[in-house]
């Protein structure tokens with residue numbers, strides 16, 4: 001924008017009194033506060049009483065345009081600058097068969113405990129279309145797509161938090177016609193959304209299908225995206241769980257109660273094939289497995305998985321993320337997927353072994 005075009009406004013603005021300026025600033029602040037307060041209104045069953053008004057206000061602030069701009073300025077990498085260190089390594093890693101290729105992209109360094117974005121495509125697609133999950137930092141995702149000769153056509157937002165959705169605007173600006181998908185339960189929160197989806201909505205990109213699963217708890221509209229190739233039924237489905245499920249645990253309950261999340265996880269587990277690959281949004285595996293081992297010291301599967309996660313960290317120079325795992329594995333040690341009443345009671349020491 002040419003700043004000299006604003007020159008004719010300078011004289012009238014300079015003529016305004018201090019009192020007028022003060023009124024404008026106070027009014028703008030009040031309007032902005034009202035906007036934030038509206039965002040901070042969480043559902044009645046929001047879980048933790050310690051989440052007082054101040055927390056809610058700050059939480060609401062986290063979803064504003066101002067916060068998005070600040071995060072983009074502070075954390076987005078620029079072309080030519082190296083990726084900051086991340087627990088899952090810094091090198092993009094390809095996984096999966098040709099029918100359902102997934103590239104793990106470590107982004108945002110360790111600012112939010114190590115985020116992942118994912119590039120997904122079918123090698124047989126001559127149009128080289130790709131989907132992206134949670135592109136909070138646009139540059140590394142666009143660079144990875146270019147390196148693979150892919151054309152990003154769809155962004156999938158697992159939820160509105162900025163460490164997952166802050167890249168939407170830049171993507172939409174750079175790629176006209178881009179489809180940006182988010183939950184209908186979070187319609188105004190993620191930026192630049194073009195398509196709102198509900199539980200069980202199915203999207204199509206070539207031979208790939210994306211089935212959306214609503215798993216509220218971390219946020220009201222949290223989604224897990226189950227991606228599969230209709231031409232390759234033998235290929236395990238890839239499930240992108242955002243902050244709803246992690247390897248060894250689940251996301252913090254910001255906008256829903258434990259009951260809400262527990263019920264949703266039960267439905268999700270009943271729908272997914274056991275060999276589905278679980279791709280969570282953060283590299284929290286080691287921390288969560290330590291907690292799982294504390295809760296269930298006798299769980300051998302948890303101890304074994306923890307040893308593998310520690311091994312991956314020790315080999316960080318070789319960039320070894322601890323994901324994906326499979327649903328079958330998670331069902332062996334993830335306390336939040338195994339919290340049936342009897343097991344939970346045993347873990348808490350409420351009944352004798």
Ligand SMILES: [Zn+2]
Pocket residue numbers: 112161163164243281282
């Ligand atoms: Zn997150």
